[in-house]
Amino acid sequence: MASENSTPPEVRAASHLRTLDLDGKSWITGVAINGLLAEGSEESIELARELVDRAVATQDDDGQLGYGPSYPIEVFSHGREYEASWELTVKKCMNANNTTAIGHGVLDFYERTGDTQYLDAARNEYEWLMSVERTATGGIPHHDPEVAGIKSLWIDSVYMMCPFFSRYAEAADERAAHDEAVEQYEVHAEHLRDPRTGLFRHIWVEEPDHYPQGTFWARGNGWAATAAVEILDRLPADHDQHDALVEQFRGHCESLLPLQDGSGFWHNLVDDPNTPLESSGTLMFAYAFNRGIELGLLDEAQYGQAAADALDAVTRVVDGGAVGRVAGPPGGPEAPLTVTPYGQGWYLMAADSAR
Numbered sequence: 048m049a050s051e052n053s054t055p056p057e058v059r060a061a062s063h064l065r066t067l068d069l070d071g072k073s074w075i076t077g078v079a080i081n082g083l084l085a086e087g088s089e090e091s092i093e094l095a096r097e098l099v100d101r102a103v104a105t106q107d108d109d110g111q112l113g114y115g116p117s118y119p120i121e122v123f124s125h126g127r128e129y130e131a132s133w134e135l136t137v138k139k140c141m142n143a144n145n146t147t148a149i150g151h152g153v154l155d156f157y158e159r160t161g162d163t164q165y166l167d168a169a170r171n172e173y174e175w176l177m178s179v180e181r182t183a184t185g186g187i188p189h190h191d192p193e194v195a196g197i198k199s200l201w202i203d204s205v206y207m208m209c210p211f212f213s214r215y216a217e218a219a220d221e222r223a224a225h226d227e228a229v230e231q232y233e234v235h236a237e238h239l240r241d242p243r244t245g246l247f248r249h250i251w252v253e254e255p256d257h258y259p260q261g262t263f264w265a266r267g268n269g270w271a272a273t274a275a276v277e278i279l280d281r282l283p284a285d286h287d288q289h290d291a292l293v294e295q296f297r298g299h300c301e302s303l304l305p306l307q308d309g310s311g312f313w314h315n316l317v318d319d320p321n322t323p324l325e326s327s328g329t330l331m332f333a334y335a336f337n338r339g340i341e342l343g344l345l346d347e348a349q350y351g352q353a354a355a356d357a358l359d360a361v362t363r364v365v366d367g368g369a370v371g372r373v374a375g376p377p378g379g380p381e382a383p384l385t386v387t388p389y390g391q392g393w394y395l396m397a398a399d400s401a402r
Contacts, residue, residue, distance in 0.1 A: 057394065060368050060370055061082070061368075061395055077149045082391060086395045096156060112147075153168050154166075158218065169218065184234050185234050199252045200238050202249055205232050206273055210278060214281060238251040245299055246263040260379055263317050265325045266328045268317055276338040277338075279344065304349070307353055313357075325374050325384070327389060330370075333354040361397070370386060373389075
């Protein structure tokens, strides 16, 4: 366990991340890159750059970043919660914005180096997303509807897309990208945020109008909370939707805070104490709370201890550098608990936010 090694657990987690297979799903690897950049050691930065450079080198003609000549978006199924509409949504489809998670790292290296190949790659990804057919309410679907034959919004998308849009807006001096970041968050919240609980559901399908996965799963709510605080970190204070997004973020955090377990974890379904304690969502809430405090959006006395308890709880299940109790992709009620690159990445980001 973490206490058995004097090496800081976040350093061991970064070391373990280097041993995992990083050639898998782009959305997983994008988060891993963000974690390596947060950890910040020379070795981690070099590995992150290797992954980013490979993504840029294998960007396709449409503008999608990648990690090789091709990689399939697979269907994960580990429980009864996945209905036929889920299969229609994702089977054999190119993901419309999971590749955008890599764009966070691409823009990071543009900021670090000034090398315009990174900005050009980010622009290609941005312009491709702008070309995707939207829902009637303006949402960019999680999978390209030309391939999927159906339009669906996933809460994952707000983290994959929206902070990327905000970062691109600054890098390219493209104010419209700030507007897009907020619009996509708001459209996803319109369809996926439950007005009674203030929590976010996983997936909404436009036609027929329904939720093939409607539970309040931890990582899904983590995507929403971390996306909001990352947008607000870069959104101009005079933006006409700035204050409304602040209220969205604060209200979401207020909904999450009382659901924290006494152990410091949140449950895999945050409103169901009969589901397992889960690490990735717990880390994402710690990160969102710490960043919210840093930006002056959340009260430190109220949220600081909750964030510290969350990071401590997950640290207790770091074993040999592996962050345990992470719900396997794509999450949901029946997800097995395992070790994943995005779990490692979120541990590194949460640890960095607590410094």
